[in-house]
Amino acid sequence: MFTSVFIAAISLALFWMAAFTLWWQMHAWRTPETLAATRFDRPDGGRESSFSLLLPARHEQAVLEHTIERLLESSHSAFEIIVIVGHDDPETAAVAERAAARDPHRVRVVVDTHEAKNKPKALNTALPHCTGEVVGVFDAEDQVHPELLTHVDHAFRTTGADVVQGGVQLINFHSSWYSLRNCLEYFFWFRSRLHLHAQKGFIPLGGNTVFVRTDVLREAGGWDQNCLAEDCDLGVRLSSVGKKVVVAYDSDMVTREETPGSLMSLLKQRTRWNQGFLQVYRKKDWRQLPTRGQRMLARYTLMTPFLQAFTGLIIPLNVGVALLLDVPVTIAFVTFLPLVTAMVTFVFEVVGLHDFGRQYGLRVRLTHYLKLIIGGPFYQVLLAGAAIRAVWREQRGRGDWELTSHVGAHLIREDVHA
Numbered sequence: 354m355f356t357s358v359f360i361a362a363i364s365l366a367l368f369w370m371a372a373f374t375l376w377w378q379m380h381a382w383r384t385p386e387t388l389a390a391t392r393f394d395r396p397d398g399g400r401e402s403s404f405s406l407l408l409p410a411r412h413e414q415a416v417l418e419h420t421i422e423r424l425l426e427s428s429h430s431a432f433e434i435i436v437i438v439g440h441d442d443p444e445t446a447a448v449a450e451r452a453a454a455r456d457p458h459r460v461r462v463v464v465d466t467h468e469a470k471n472k473p474k475a476l477n478t479a480l481p482h483c484t485g486e487v488v489g490v491f492d493a494e495d496q497v498h499p500e501l502l503t504h505v506d507h508a509f510r511t512t513g514a515d516v517v518q519g520g521v522q523l524i525n526f527h528s529s530w531y532s533l534r535n536c537l538e539y540f541f542w543f544r545s546r547l548h549l550h551a552q553k554g555f556i557p558l559g560g561n562t563v564f565v566r567t568d569v570l571r572e573a574g575g576w577d578q579n580c581l582a583e584d585c586d587l588g589v590r591l592s593s594v595g596k597k598v599v600v601a602y603d604s605d606m607v608t609r610e611e612t613p614g615s616l617m618s619l620l621k622q623r624t625r626w627n628q629g630f631l632q633v634y635r636k637k638d639w640r641q642l643p644t645r646g647q648r649m650l651a652r653y654t655l656m657t658p659f660l661q662a663f664t665g666l667i668i669p670l671n672v673g674v675a676l677l678l679d680v681p682v683t684i685a686f687v688t689f690l691p692l693v694t695a696m697v698t699f700v701f702e703v704v705g706l707h708d709f710g711r712q713y714g715l716r717v718r719l720t721h722y723l724k725l726i727i728g729g730p731f732y733q734v735l736l737a738g739a740a741i742r743a744v745w746r747e748q749r750g751r752g753d754w755e756l757t758s759h760v761g762a763h764l765i766r767e768d769v770h771a
Contacts (some may be wrong), residue, residue: 359685360413364688367664369379371694373653379701381545381602391548393601395506403431404502405485405567409465409475410436413493414444420495421452421478422459429502434460435482436557437475445493470756472560473576473583480575481687489562490584496609497562504606505564508599515569515596516588518547520607525722526620530728531735532612534719540709550654551600553648555639557630557654558598560587562608567674569596570745577636581752582629589633593641621737621755626745627658628752661740 381391406424410417424434436449444611447464453460457534466476476490487509491497501519508517520543526536542561550556573590576583592598613619633639639651652659706725710717746752 357681361684361687364690366566368690368694369661371530371666371691371698375694375698377546377549378541378698379451379545380549390623391544391601392522392603393508393606394511396503397511399510401429401431401503402487402506402509403485404429404431404433404487404489404564405483406434406489406491407476407479408434408491408493409472409479409492410435410445410449411439411442412445412477413469414448416494417448418452419447420450420491420493421460423497423499424491425456426499427502428499429506429544432459432502433483433485433487435463435479436460436521437463437465437479439470439475440464440466441470447638448583450649462481469753471578471581473580476583477575477578480571483567483701484492486567486571487564488567490561491608492610495561495612495687498606498608501606501608504601504603508601509564509566512599513597514599515566516558516591516598517564518551518558518600519558519564520544520602520604520638521559521562522607522609522713523612524715525611525716526611526709526715530610530724533618533706533724534728535612535619537706537709537725540704543600545605547600550650551598553647553650554644555592555642555654556598556600557582557585557633558591560584563620565591566689574621577753580629580632580636581604581625581754582633585626585629585655586636587636588634588688590638591635591637595643617734620735620742623739624742624746625755627661627740628747630655630658631743631747632752658740658743661737661748662744664737699729702729 381388407418408417408424421434421436424432436452438446438449446464449460449462453462461482463479463482465475467474467478480488487505489502489505499563505517505519508514521539522543523532523536523539526533528736545557547559561584565587569591572595573587577586580586588598613622634652634655639648642648642651702725703722706717709715
């Protein structure tokens with residue numbers, strides 16, 4: 354009897370977790386009005402604020418120059434680019450210095466002298482050098498649209514926002530089976546899920562294409578240099594003190610990036626993010642949120658690594674028990690409820706992949722849909738593995754930064770365009 358009740362309880366918990374995740378994932382597509390509200394409004398040509406664009410780069414000499422060139426093409430009239438390089442990274446520093454020599458009025462180089470390097474330390478190193486009214490963060494491999502700053506500026510001016518989060522999109526869906534799912538994951542997160550978080554007043558910010566008023570950022574003390582998810586942490590801290598965050602996503606305005614180049618690189622990246630979420634949860638800043646609903650959303654979001662680790666361990670056990678043990682028919686039926694949400698999610702993902710290809714002018718073939726469906730369970734295993742690894746690292750007190758390398762795969766135009 355106990356075994357049957359246990360199986361039913363686990364199955365129902367998995368069902369509701371999957372159902373909530375799917376509902377949030379579909380947020381932007383609930384009505385045409387909701388979808389329209391997720392986009393940037395057209396700029397009106399009003400007064401322009403000044404921007405300080407931070408570009409931390411470590412061993413990124415292969416992609417940094419292209420990113421700086423793209424940022425310099427911005428149509429906005431008032432911006433500076435601050436490239437942060439490590440004192441022990443002469444190759445990347447040389448690229449940054451050449452760019453600064455070509456355009457000394459726009460590009461400056463700041464050297465991070467911390468012995469142990471990570472992104473938040475680099476960002477905090479540059480913060481005192483910022484002269485703009487708004488600080489923006491980009492990654493060294495980013496492909497940024499020339500009109501983005503103008504649209505972000507307009508969003509600040511018309512909404513009274515303290516923070517504007519723009520869209521980020523992985524593009525090279527054709528590179529591997531997991532890159533396809535990785536791209537679609539970003540599509541749902543920035544196209545839909547973050548808008549729900551902003552609406553609810555609790556948001557874990559993205560790592561780049563995020564813009565914060567400089568005075569607000571300095572008042573918050575910058576980034577937590579000991580956190581492995583400094584972007585999430587900043588969003589939680591600002592949300593907890595009532596700062597207004599606006600999220601906007603336009604397919605032609607998104608910052609384009611590439612997926613990690615190997616499964617191990619993806620595993621390490623997700624481990625870092627998951628461990629960072631656990632660190633933010635333990636800091637308890639989210640407890641300052643004013644409503645119970647916000648705190649529940651924060652707890653669920655930040656506990657996702659534990660939930661993924663739990664499901665990764667329990668699902669095989671649950672299925673095995675249901676198949677091998679003699680359980681009542683009702684209990685056996687309940688064990689298949691998570692499968693129902695999984696099938697609905699697959700259908701939504703197929704539709705989402707079609708929409709992704711249409712919005713970005715990418716040719717999505719039948720093989721891509723097959724890879725999406727067949728690769729689903731394997732991708733979930735990888736995410737569960739990263740979550741388990743994050744929990745293990747956190748329990749062991751390991752907080753070293755595992756860097757994700759980039760080669761510019763999103764800049765290579767293969768025969769994937771319509």
